[in-house]
Amino acid sequence: MDIGIIGGSGYTGGELMRLLSQHPEANIKAVTSRSKKGQKISDTHAHLRKIVDLEFEDLTPVEVASRCDIVFTAVPHGTAMQVVPALIKAGIKVVDLSADYRLKTDVFEKTYKLKHTDPREAVYGIPELHPEVSSQQFIANPGCYPTGASLAVAPLASAGLIERVVFDSKSGISGAGVEPSAVSHYPNMAENIQAYKLTTHRHRAEIVQELTRLDGSLKSISFTPHVIPSVRGILTTAHIFVKKQLSQEDVSAIYNDFYNDKPFIRLIKGIPMLGNVRGSNFCDIGFEVEKGSDRIVAISAIDNLVKGASGQAIQNMNLMSGLPETTGLWSPGFAP
Incomplete structure (x- = not known):
């Protein structure tokens, strides 16, 4: 091609x-x-x-x-x-x-x-959520924050189990683009975490669009982004308040069934880390059910430049072209 x-x-x-x-x-x-x-x-x-x-x-x-x-x-x-x-x-x-x-x-x-x-x-190009990508001529590639956030909670949203969800996302500075700014200036960024656009970030609209497509009754979706002193990666913590209490086994079964045939989703036991996905097109997802509560904490880790942008674009290209979606992308992250 x-x-x-x-x-x-x-x-x-x-x-x-x-x-x-x-x-x-x-x-x-x-x-x-x-x-x-x-x-x-x-x-x-x-x-x-x-x-x-x-x-x-x-x-x-x-x-x-x-x-x-x-x-x-x-x-x-x-x-x-x-x-x-x-x-x-x-x-x-x-x-x-x-x-x-x-x-x-x-x-x-x-x-x-x-x-x-x-x-x-245009079809919104998260292939794990939009199988119709493969039949399209034109794809709108998603934003980086919405990719990590949507994938973190999509199985529970699709099952209609979410009452309310609060996303806290932390991104490497490359998400701000190549042009330097006061935010990316080394003395301002090093050993620091900067929250911004606490309730008004543009990417919230994409998250809302995707999750309400999966569950039209879901109305309460909150999102706050942060920049961290890292070059790559987005770690998203989703505080999910569900309509009924679920066990860890219940949630595991829901996620495993939903992502059963999705090669770039890795469901892990424990807490995802940015160091395991940098440079790769993988999205690592882990979760823990808070005992005696209606809260589930799900965490996703992606590389904002790969699964959050260019890698996902190529994944979409592969599907649009009749190729296996892993073509040219099946490689591990940078470690250490």
Whole structure:
């Protein structure tokens, strides 16, 4: 498959190229960046030296489509809606990693304070929750926080057992993007944890959309994110208050049944750790039932740049192309 990446200069674009360079069926044919036109990709992504021997180009969507079978759009929100229509019209497969198509149009406009110029429907690309991915031409790749949060509680939501859920997520600084900021400045971040957008983070809309799709009666969903002094990873703690008391064995049976045939979900005994998933497309999930209470604590661990972004995008690409979803992605995390 010939692959194009529109917007390849950031962390997500670099991670797409790292993973695609190891994919047996993928050939990267075009990578765009207006600001870096004519520059070697390896000058920006030094880890790709001798791996990706291409230059950034400034191409129109039609020009990218003419070279490629599949295109990833790794651009800021508000930008993808300007390029996706031409790609789809050209008849190629598209995986959009921006936020532009993840939400229903009215919810997007309210959440992002933008007028949507291309209000089309797209399947939300968490493959474990959306088997219809395999029949699509166009996929909206999910946000990183919603991936970890939704997967942590989906089995219980699908069973209609959740009364209320509170998510506490902690992300590595790479989730803030490649551009430096006061938050990512070393003296502000080192030996520190920063909570932000305590009740108003945009990704809550995606979490609500996914969980209420599984259980339309679920109304109470809370989410607070934090940044931690780590490069990669999202650890999500979900405090799940259920409608009836369940045993550890009950919950284990529900999760094992729900994720029985999902290769990238690892259900573990104990507490998931970021160090076990960094660099991989796995989502590790562990849980504990609080005895004599209606609370279950579920924890998920993902790499925000892989399962939370580029790896999941390639998982979607595989399914859309009729390949096993593990193709090019079946590798362990970085340890230690």
